[in-house]
Amino acid sequence: NYQRMVERRSAFMLGVAYETKPEKLQRIPIIVREVIAGQDRVRFERCHFLTYGESALNFETVYWVLTPDYNAYADIQQAVNLGILSRFLAEDIAFAYPTRTIHLAGAPSALGGGGATRA
Secondary structure, three states, X not given: OOOXXXXXXXXXXXXXXXXXXXXXXXXXXXXXXXXXXXXXXXXXXXXXEEEEOOOOEEEEEEEEEOOOOHHHHHHHHHHHHHHHHHHHHHOOOOEOOOOOEEEXXXXXXXXXXXXXXXX
């Protein structure tokens, strides 16, 4: 019931590239917590490396916006997204994007074997 709501929960997933080094993976929850804690009217709950996805190492983040106002929630989420993007760029952490490796039986490889190409 929206009339009884006093705060809003925000939960989202971030996918980073499989090539990300373990030291950088360990920094991600810290970075996300710092970005979220830097916002007014929020309560950080968690950020964890949760799953190995098909094309990404996935982190789940949850925080609370301490007002029911949707516009305030959207403004805060936008600030969080931009803050994470800026920090990831500064720390050379790459977001993942869908990739596929295709193996063609009997096809010569440009690298001299294996027949694998990246799409």
